[in-house]
Amino acid sequence: xxxxxxxxxxxxxxxxxxxxxxxxxxxxxxxxxxxxxxxxxxxxxxxxxxxxxxxxxxxxxxxxxxxxxxxxxxxxxxxxxxxxxxxxxxxxxxxxxxxxxxxxxxxxxxxxxxxxxxxxxxxxxxxxxxxxxxxxxxxxxxxxxxxxxxxxxxxxxxxxxxxxxxxxxxxxxxxxxxxxxxxxxxxxxxxxxxxxxxxxxxxxxxxxxxxx
DNA sequence: CGGAAAGCAGAAACTCCCTA
DNA sequence: TAGGGAGTTTCTGCTTTCCG
Numbered sequence: 008x009x010x011x012x013x014x015x016x017x018x019x020x021x022x023x024x025x026x027x028x029x030x031x032x033x034x035x036x037x038x039x040x041x042x043x044x045x046x047x048x049x050x051x052x053x054x055x056x057x058x059x060x061x062x063x064x065x066x067x068x069x070x071x072x073x074x075x076x077x078x079x080x081x082x083x084x085x086x087x088x089x090x091x092x093x094x095x096x097x098x099x100x101x102x103x104x105x106x107x108x109x110x111x112x113x114x115x116x117x118x119x120x121x122x123x124x125x126x127x128x129x130x131x132x133x134x135x136x137x138x139x140x141x142x143x144x145x146x147x148x149x150x151x152x153x154x155x156x157x158x159x160x161x162x163x164x165x166x167x168x169x170x171x172x173x174x175x176x177x178x179x180x181x182x183x184x185x186x187x188x189x190x191x192x193x194x195x196x197x198x199x200x201x202x203x204x205x206x207x208x209x210x211x212x213x214x215x216x217x218x219x
Numbered sequence: 220c221g222g223a224a225a226g227c228a229g230a231a232a233c234t235c236c237c238t239a
Numbered sequence: 240t241a242g243g244g245a246g247t248t249t250c251t252g253c254t255t256t257c258c259g
Contacts, residue, residue: 138245156228173246175228180245 138177142166146174147181 057070138146149157149165155178158171166174 158228171227172248176246176248179230 138169142168143177143181146177149174150178 057074061068061070061073145165146161146169149161153160153164158175158178162169162171162174169177
């Protein structure tokens, strides 16, 4: 791995852009854009701004094109988040896929997992051990707002201190506990933390899990 | 267009820690 | 001290993407 995403495929370089305004956005470029923007957001600093991001593409993509494209993606995400949740709606699924993603998961990988020498790479420390109430609440919030099963996005946007695997595992335990009658809960746990989200999908998700 | 590879998510087993 | 709960790890299957 020598780059952020895309494996250095230089995606858009294959096809000459006829005009700057007609920049061709491939899925890979979108993903790279999301990653770069997320890096800026997570660092709370964006040295170079859109110019720097545009330069990172290594082709003739301009800062204006980058900004416009990100605006489109962000608008779509906002639209989805503001609408009533309907998991059946394919448009929502598509928009969810466009939510900015950062390469933070790599930070949780074992030693030597990064190729090394990647300057500026986002390194978010992933803690282990007991979950705090705040992490638990954020996790539930992520499940409620993004949806069950999108652990990677929940990790990025709601619980950056935990890896997607940790979140999946934690939610697995949570739903198992929720499935238990209260009288059977002999000990209190973090899962009993009073975050009263209605979790329309929580029960469904668990039922779904049980089916599979 | 078909096959191969990679990534992601689900499920379950294992281990450790804490509470009764 | 024993049992239960929580966190981690690993395996498996599915989906998506890339390459010939």
